[in-house]
Amino acid sequence: MSETVLYDYWRSSASYRVRIALNSLGESYRSVPVDLLAKAHKQPEHLARNPQGLVPVLDIDGERFTQSLAIIEYLAETRANCGFLPDDAVGRQRVRTLSFAIAMDIHPVCNLGVISHVMANAADGEAARRDWMRKFIGEGLAAFERLLDHPATGRFCHGDTPTMADICLVPQVYNARRWEVDLGACPRLVAIDQNCTEIEAFARAHPDRTPR
The missing domain is CATH 3.40.30.10 (Glutaredoxin)
Structure with a gap:
Protein backbone atom coordinates (compact mmCIF):
# COMPACT_ATOMS: atom_id res chain seq x y z
CA MET A 1 0.00 0.00 0.00
CA GLY A 83 -19.36 11.30 10.04
CA PHE A 84 -17.89 14.25 8.14
CA LEU A 85 -21.18 14.65 6.24
CA PRO A 86 -24.67 13.71 7.50
CA ASP A 87 -26.59 10.86 5.95
CA ASP A 88 -29.53 13.03 4.88
CA ALA A 89 -29.49 15.48 1.96
CA VAL A 90 -30.76 18.42 4.01
CA GLY A 91 -28.11 17.82 6.67
CA ARG A 92 -25.37 17.56 4.06
CA GLN A 93 -26.53 20.83 2.52
CA ARG A 94 -26.38 22.58 5.90
CA VAL A 95 -22.93 21.23 6.75
CA ARG A 96 -21.64 22.29 3.34
CA THR A 97 -23.19 25.75 3.79
CA LEU A 98 -21.38 26.20 7.11
CA SER A 99 -18.14 24.80 5.71
CA PHE A 100 -18.25 26.98 2.61
CA ALA A 101 -19.04 30.09 4.66
CA ILE A 102 -15.56 29.74 6.13
CA ALA A 103 -13.55 28.02 3.42
CA MET A 104 -14.93 30.01 0.48
CA ASP A 105 -15.86 33.36 2.01
CA ILE A 106 -13.60 34.14 5.00
CA HIS A 107 -10.48 32.19 4.15
CA PRO A 108 -9.76 33.32 0.56
CA VAL A 109 -9.62 37.04 1.39
CA CYS A 110 -7.31 36.35 4.34
CA ASN A 111 -4.78 34.02 2.74
CA LEU A 112 -1.10 34.80 2.35
CA GLY A 113 -1.22 35.97 -1.26
CA VAL A 114 -4.01 38.49 -0.61
CA ILE A 115 -2.48 39.79 2.60
CA SER A 116 0.94 40.20 1.02
CA HIS A 117 -0.65 42.35 -1.67
CA VAL A 118 -2.53 44.42 0.92
CA MET A 119 0.65 45.00 2.90
CA ALA A 120 2.68 45.93 -0.16
CA ASN A 121 0.17 48.64 -1.06
CA ALA A 122 -0.21 50.20 2.38
CA ALA A 123 1.84 52.88 4.08
CA ASP A 124 1.93 50.75 7.24
CA GLY A 125 1.81 47.14 6.14
CA GLU A 126 1.55 45.60 9.60
CA ALA A 127 -1.33 47.88 10.62
CA ALA A 128 -3.10 47.19 7.33
CA ARG A 129 -2.74 43.43 7.82
CA ARG A 130 -4.07 43.58 11.38
CA ASP A 131 -7.06 45.71 10.44
CA TRP A 132 -7.84 43.57 7.38
CA MET A 133 -7.76 40.33 9.35
CA ARG A 134 -9.90 41.68 12.16
CA LYS A 135 -12.48 43.09 9.76
CA PHE A 136 -12.95 40.08 7.49
CA ILE A 137 -12.54 37.33 10.09
CA GLY A 138 -14.70 39.23 12.56
CA GLU A 139 -17.51 39.92 10.10
CA GLY A 140 -17.38 36.40 8.70
CA LEU A 141 -17.56 34.71 12.08
CA ALA A 142 -20.35 37.02 13.22
CA ALA A 143 -22.38 35.82 10.23
CA PHE A 144 -21.39 32.22 10.99
CA GLU A 145 -22.70 32.68 14.54
CA ARG A 146 -26.08 33.67 13.12
CA LEU A 147 -26.07 30.57 10.91
CA LEU A 148 -25.71 28.52 14.09
CA ASP A 149 -29.05 29.89 15.33
CA HIS A 150 -30.74 26.77 13.97
CA PRO A 151 -32.46 23.78 15.57
CA ALA A 152 -29.88 21.37 14.08
CA THR A 153 -27.03 22.98 16.03
CA GLY A 154 -25.98 20.87 19.00
CA ARG A 155 -22.74 20.46 20.87
CA PHE A 156 -21.16 20.87 17.45
CA CYS A 157 -22.12 22.84 14.35
CA HIS A 158 -24.59 20.17 13.23
CA GLY A 159 -25.77 17.83 15.93
CA ASP A 160 -23.73 16.26 18.67
CA THR A 161 -20.81 14.85 16.69
CA PRO A 162 -18.19 16.77 14.68
CA THR A 163 -18.68 17.21 10.95
CA MET A 164 -16.82 18.95 8.14
CA ALA A 165 -18.26 22.24 9.44
CA ASP A 166 -16.41 21.85 12.74
CA ILE A 167 -13.27 20.86 10.87
CA CYS A 168 -13.49 24.22 9.10
CA LEU A 169 -14.49 26.25 12.15
CA VAL A 170 -11.64 25.31 14.50
CA PRO A 171 -8.79 26.58 12.28
CA GLN A 172 -10.70 29.80 11.66
CA VAL A 173 -11.18 30.39 15.38
CA TYR A 174 -7.45 29.78 15.82
CA ASN A 175 -6.82 32.54 13.28
CA ALA A 176 -9.34 34.82 14.97
CA ARG A 177 -7.52 34.50 18.27
CA ARG A 178 -4.16 34.97 16.60
CA TRP A 179 -5.36 38.34 15.26
CA GLU A 180 -7.20 39.23 18.47
CA VAL A 181 -10.62 39.29 16.87
CA ASP A 182 -13.36 40.05 19.41
CA LEU A 183 -15.49 36.91 19.67
CA GLY A 184 -17.64 38.22 22.50
CA ALA A 185 -20.74 38.20 20.31
CA CYS A 186 -20.13 34.60 19.15
CA PRO A 187 -20.87 32.39 22.18
CA ARG A 188 -22.12 29.41 20.18
CA LEU A 189 -19.06 29.06 17.98
CA VAL A 190 -16.74 29.65 20.94
CA ALA A 191 -18.47 26.83 22.84
CA ILE A 192 -18.31 24.53 19.80
CA ASP A 193 -14.61 25.30 19.36
CA GLN A 194 -14.03 24.36 23.00
CA ASN A 195 -15.91 21.09 22.55
CA CYS A 196 -13.75 20.30 19.53
CA THR A 197 -10.45 21.08 21.24
CA GLU A 198 -11.27 18.48 23.89
CA ILE A 199 -11.15 15.81 21.16
CA GLU A 200 -7.66 14.39 20.60
CA ALA A 201 -7.94 14.37 16.81
CA PHE A 202 -8.49 18.13 16.85
CA ALA A 203 -5.91 18.82 19.56
CA ARG A 204 -3.21 16.81 17.78
CA ALA A 205 -3.77 18.81 14.58
CA HIS A 206 -3.12 22.16 16.30
CA PRO A 207 -0.36 24.25 14.69
CA ASP A 208 1.70 24.11 17.88
CA ARG A 209 1.87 20.32 17.52
CA THR A 210 2.66 20.32 13.79
CA PRO A 211 6.14 19.94 12.27
CA ARG A 212 7.55 23.13 10.80
Whole structure:
Protein backbone atom coordinates (compact mmCIF):
# COMPACT_ATOMS: atom_id res chain seq x y z
CA MET A 1 0.00 0.00 0.00
CA SER A 2 1.32 3.45 -0.88
CA GLU A 3 2.37 5.84 1.87
CA THR A 4 0.03 8.67 2.82
CA VAL A 5 1.89 11.98 2.67
CA LEU A 6 0.55 15.42 3.58
CA TYR A 7 2.39 18.42 2.15
CA ASP A 8 1.60 20.87 4.85
CA TYR A 9 2.24 24.24 6.46
CA TRP A 10 1.75 24.47 10.20
CA ARG A 11 -0.33 27.68 10.17
CA SER A 12 -2.26 26.99 6.97
CA SER A 13 -5.98 26.80 7.78
CA ALA A 14 -6.61 24.47 4.87
CA SER A 15 -3.82 22.14 5.97
CA TYR A 16 -5.11 22.26 9.55
CA ARG A 17 -8.49 21.02 8.29
CA VAL A 18 -6.95 18.03 6.56
CA ARG A 19 -4.85 17.17 9.62
CA ILE A 20 -8.03 17.10 11.73
CA ALA A 21 -9.77 14.88 9.19
CA LEU A 22 -6.90 12.40 8.92
CA ASN A 23 -6.52 12.27 12.70
CA SER A 24 -10.26 11.73 13.12
CA LEU A 25 -10.05 8.70 10.85
CA GLY A 26 -6.94 7.34 12.55
CA GLU A 27 -5.10 7.55 9.22
CA SER A 28 -1.33 7.32 9.58
CA TYR A 29 0.48 9.88 7.44
CA ARG A 30 3.83 11.56 6.99
CA SER A 31 3.89 15.33 7.16
CA VAL A 32 6.19 17.17 4.74
CA PRO A 33 6.43 20.88 5.70
CA VAL A 34 6.20 23.42 2.87
CA ASP A 35 7.47 26.75 4.20
CA LEU A 36 5.13 29.41 2.83
CA LEU A 37 7.14 32.28 4.27
CA ALA A 38 10.22 31.01 2.44
CA LYS A 39 8.07 30.75 -0.73
CA ALA A 40 8.65 27.01 -0.98
CA HIS A 41 5.12 26.70 -2.37
CA LYS A 42 6.17 28.72 -5.43
CA GLN A 43 9.17 26.55 -6.24
CA PRO A 44 9.10 24.08 -9.17
CA GLU A 45 9.14 21.08 -6.83
CA HIS A 46 5.87 22.09 -5.18
CA LEU A 47 4.28 23.48 -8.35
CA ALA A 48 4.73 20.02 -9.82
CA ARG A 49 2.50 18.75 -7.01
CA ASN A 50 -0.04 21.57 -7.26
CA PRO A 51 0.10 24.10 -10.11
CA GLN A 52 -1.86 26.53 -7.92
CA GLY A 53 1.10 26.72 -5.57
CA LEU A 54 -1.07 26.03 -2.54
CA VAL A 55 -1.17 23.67 0.41
CA PRO A 56 -2.32 21.15 1.37
CA VAL A 57 -1.48 18.43 -1.10
CA LEU A 58 -2.37 14.92 -0.01
CA ASP A 59 -0.96 11.72 -1.48
CA ILE A 60 -3.31 8.92 -0.44
CA ASP A 61 -4.61 5.66 -1.92
CA GLY A 62 -2.11 5.99 -4.75
CA GLU A 63 -3.63 9.32 -5.82
CA ARG A 64 -2.73 12.98 -5.32
CA PHE A 65 -5.36 15.47 -4.18
CA THR A 66 -5.55 19.22 -3.56
CA GLN A 67 -8.23 21.55 -2.12
CA SER A 68 -8.99 20.78 1.51
CA LEU A 69 -12.76 20.42 1.28
CA ALA A 70 -12.51 18.20 -1.80
CA ILE A 71 -10.04 16.06 0.18
CA ILE A 72 -12.40 15.84 3.15
CA GLU A 73 -15.29 14.89 0.88
CA TYR A 74 -13.14 12.20 -0.75
CA LEU A 75 -12.37 10.80 2.70
CA ALA A 76 -16.08 10.92 3.56
CA GLU A 77 -16.87 8.89 0.44
CA THR A 78 -14.13 6.31 0.90
CA ARG A 79 -13.99 5.79 4.67
CA ALA A 80 -17.02 4.20 6.27
CA ASN A 81 -18.90 5.95 9.06
CA CYS A 82 -16.51 8.89 9.30
CA GLY A 83 -19.36 11.30 10.04
CA PHE A 84 -17.89 14.25 8.14
CA LEU A 85 -21.18 14.65 6.24
CA PRO A 86 -24.67 13.71 7.50
CA ASP A 87 -26.59 10.86 5.95
CA ASP A 88 -29.53 13.03 4.88
CA ALA A 89 -29.49 15.48 1.96
CA VAL A 90 -30.76 18.42 4.01
CA GLY A 91 -28.11 17.82 6.67
CA ARG A 92 -25.37 17.56 4.06
CA GLN A 93 -26.53 20.83 2.52
CA ARG A 94 -26.38 22.58 5.90
CA VAL A 95 -22.93 21.23 6.75
CA ARG A 96 -21.64 22.29 3.34
CA THR A 97 -23.19 25.75 3.79
CA LEU A 98 -21.38 26.20 7.11
CA SER A 99 -18.14 24.80 5.71
CA PHE A 100 -18.25 26.98 2.61
CA ALA A 101 -19.04 30.09 4.66
CA ILE A 102 -15.56 29.74 6.13
CA ALA A 103 -13.55 28.02 3.42
CA MET A 104 -14.93 30.01 0.48
CA ASP A 105 -15.86 33.36 2.01
CA ILE A 106 -13.60 34.14 5.00
CA HIS A 107 -10.48 32.19 4.15
CA PRO A 108 -9.76 33.32 0.56
CA VAL A 109 -9.62 37.04 1.39
CA CYS A 110 -7.31 36.35 4.34
CA ASN A 111 -4.78 34.02 2.74
CA LEU A 112 -1.10 34.80 2.35
CA GLY A 113 -1.22 35.97 -1.26
CA VAL A 114 -4.01 38.49 -0.61
CA ILE A 115 -2.48 39.79 2.60
CA SER A 116 0.94 40.20 1.02
CA HIS A 117 -0.65 42.35 -1.67
CA VAL A 118 -2.53 44.42 0.92
CA MET A 119 0.65 45.00 2.90
CA ALA A 120 2.68 45.93 -0.16
CA ASN A 121 0.17 48.64 -1.06
CA ALA A 122 -0.21 50.20 2.38
CA ALA A 123 1.84 52.88 4.08
CA ASP A 124 1.93 50.75 7.24
CA GLY A 125 1.81 47.14 6.14
CA GLU A 126 1.55 45.60 9.60
CA ALA A 127 -1.33 47.88 10.62
CA ALA A 128 -3.10 47.19 7.33
CA ARG A 129 -2.74 43.43 7.82
CA ARG A 130 -4.07 43.58 11.38
CA ASP A 131 -7.06 45.71 10.44
CA TRP A 132 -7.84 43.57 7.38
CA MET A 133 -7.76 40.33 9.35
CA ARG A 134 -9.90 41.68 12.16
CA LYS A 135 -12.48 43.09 9.76
CA PHE A 136 -12.95 40.08 7.49
CA ILE A 137 -12.54 37.33 10.09
CA GLY A 138 -14.70 39.23 12.56
CA GLU A 139 -17.51 39.92 10.10
CA GLY A 140 -17.38 36.40 8.70
CA LEU A 141 -17.56 34.71 12.08
CA ALA A 142 -20.35 37.02 13.22
CA ALA A 143 -22.38 35.82 10.23
CA PHE A 144 -21.39 32.22 10.99
CA GLU A 145 -22.70 32.68 14.54
CA ARG A 146 -26.08 33.67 13.12
CA LEU A 147 -26.07 30.57 10.91
CA LEU A 148 -25.71 28.52 14.09
CA ASP A 149 -29.05 29.89 15.33
CA HIS A 150 -30.74 26.77 13.97
CA PRO A 151 -32.46 23.78 15.57
CA ALA A 152 -29.88 21.37 14.08
CA THR A 153 -27.03 22.98 16.03
CA GLY A 154 -25.98 20.87 19.00
CA ARG A 155 -22.74 20.46 20.87
CA PHE A 156 -21.16 20.87 17.45
CA CYS A 157 -22.12 22.84 14.35
CA HIS A 158 -24.59 20.17 13.23
CA GLY A 159 -25.77 17.83 15.93
CA ASP A 160 -23.73 16.26 18.67
CA THR A 161 -20.81 14.85 16.69
CA PRO A 162 -18.19 16.77 14.68
CA THR A 163 -18.68 17.21 10.95
CA MET A 164 -16.82 18.95 8.14
CA ALA A 165 -18.26 22.24 9.44
CA ASP A 166 -16.41 21.85 12.74
CA ILE A 167 -13.27 20.86 10.87
CA CYS A 168 -13.49 24.22 9.10
CA LEU A 169 -14.49 26.25 12.15
CA VAL A 170 -11.64 25.31 14.50
CA PRO A 171 -8.79 26.58 12.28
CA GLN A 172 -10.70 29.80 11.66
CA VAL A 173 -11.18 30.39 15.38
CA TYR A 174 -7.45 29.78 15.82
CA ASN A 175 -6.82 32.54 13.28
CA ALA A 176 -9.34 34.82 14.97
CA ARG A 177 -7.52 34.50 18.27
CA ARG A 178 -4.16 34.97 16.60
CA TRP A 179 -5.36 38.34 15.26
CA GLU A 180 -7.20 39.23 18.47
CA VAL A 181 -10.62 39.29 16.87
CA ASP A 182 -13.36 40.05 19.41
CA LEU A 183 -15.49 36.91 19.67
CA GLY A 184 -17.64 38.22 22.50
CA ALA A 185 -20.74 38.20 20.31
CA CYS A 186 -20.13 34.60 19.15
CA PRO A 187 -20.87 32.39 22.18
CA ARG A 188 -22.12 29.41 20.18
CA LEU A 189 -19.06 29.06 17.98
CA VAL A 190 -16.74 29.65 20.94
CA ALA A 191 -18.47 26.83 22.84
CA ILE A 192 -18.31 24.53 19.80
CA ASP A 193 -14.61 25.30 19.36
CA GLN A 194 -14.03 24.36 23.00
CA ASN A 195 -15.91 21.09 22.55
CA CYS A 196 -13.75 20.30 19.53
CA THR A 197 -10.45 21.08 21.24
CA GLU A 198 -11.27 18.48 23.89
CA ILE A 199 -11.15 15.81 21.16
CA GLU A 200 -7.66 14.39 20.60
CA ALA A 201 -7.94 14.37 16.81
CA PHE A 202 -8.49 18.13 16.85
CA ALA A 203 -5.91 18.82 19.56
CA ARG A 204 -3.21 16.81 17.78
CA ALA A 205 -3.77 18.81 14.58
CA HIS A 206 -3.12 22.16 16.30
CA PRO A 207 -0.36 24.25 14.69
CA ASP A 208 1.70 24.11 17.88
CA ARG A 209 1.87 20.32 17.52
CA THR A 210 2.66 20.32 13.79
CA PRO A 211 6.14 19.94 12.27
CA ARG A 212 7.55 23.13 10.80
